[in-house]
Amino acid sequence: NAGVTQTPKFRVLKTGQSMTLLCAQDMNHEYMYWYRQDPGMGLRLIHYSVGEGTTAKGEVPDGYNVSRLKKQNFLLGLESAAPSQTSVYFCASSYSGVFSYNEQFFGPGTRLTVL
Amino acid sequence: DAKTTQPNSMESNEEEPVHLPCNHSTISGTDYIHWYRQLPSQGPEYVIHGLTSNVNNRMASLAIAEDRKSSTLILHRATLRDAAVYYCILSLASGSRLTFGEGTQLTVNP
Numbered sequence: 001n002a003g004v005t006q007t008p009k010f011r012v013l014k015t016g017q018s019m020t021l022l023c024a025q026d027m028n029h030e031y032m033y034w035y036r037q038d039p040g041m042g043l044r045l046i047h048y049s050v051g052e053g054t055t056a057k058g059e060v061p062d063g064y065n066v067s068r069l070k071k072q073n074f075l076l077g078l079e080s081a082a083p084s085q086t087s088v089y090f091c092a093s094s095y096s097g098v099f100s101y102n103e104q105f106f107g108p109g110t111r112l113t114v115l
Numbered sequence: 116d117a118k119t120t121q122p123n124s125m126e127s128n129e130e131e132p133v134h135l136p137c138n139h140s141t142i143s144g145t146d147y148i149h150w151y152r153q154l155p156s157q158g159p160e161y162v163i164h165g166l167t168s169n170v171n172n173r174m175a176s177l178a179i180a181e182d183r184k185s186s187t188l189i190l191h192r193a194t195l196r197d198a199a200v201y202y203c204i205l206s207l208a209s210g211s212r213l214t215f216g217e218g219t220q221l222t223v224n225p
Contacts, residue, residue, distance in 0.1 A: 004158075035215075042202060042215030043159065058212070090158045104151075104213060106158030 001026050002055035012113045013081045019108050020077040023091030030096035032074035033058070033104065034066060036087040043090060049074055050096065081114045088112070093094050119203045124220040127193045130150065135188040135219055137203030142183050149206060150177065150188050152199040159202065159215070162188065198223045 035043040045058030
């Protein structure tokens with residue numbers, strides 16, 4: 001199993017450009033998440049999804065949109081990139097069992113620089 | 116979510132035990148204590164979790180105070196590969212929303 005994969009690994013954008021980050025998981029997990037991590041800080045939740053076709057806002061959703069059209073994929077979009085969105089973006093997924101512990105599995109991250 | 120307090124950094128020597136503390140004085144009765152770690156240039160990975168009783172797994176042990184206002188992650192024999200940022204997080208068992216603080220940067224000296 002590949003686990004959680006993220007595409008691309010690195011990207012440089014100019015202010016105002018748009019892009020989409022792709023997250024894919026092969027563990028049949030219901031829940032998926034997008035976090036950002038700024039230098040020297042912990043991760044902050046941007047958006048998350050509890051199932052195909054559903055998304056919800058996290059702690060820092062402004063400037064981002066997400067879509068979960070397929071269970072295995074979770075897309076994060078930046079419509080008009082700003083320098084403040086320079087960060088490392090991590091995707092994660094977890095199972096949704098009610099009677100089990102649902103640890104989150106993280107991808108390797110996407111390093112995004114907005115000039 | 117209830118907040119946790121961890122030291123910014125700790126140092127250990129290789130093959131010695133490491134005790135990483137976490138204070139969570141406002142923990143609620145339904146909060147689980149989760150520990151994740153983040154190796155350099157990688158995404159976080161799950162380490163261990165617990166509710167009231169001490170827990171052991173292949174990676175570490177979790178000691179929880181009787182009043183649950185603090186906990187300690189124990190690495191029994193630190194290796195160089197254990198050098199990472201360790202995050203103590205409170206959340207419901209499902210872990211659907213994890214709030215990461217700044218964590219403790221653990222340095223392991225050879």
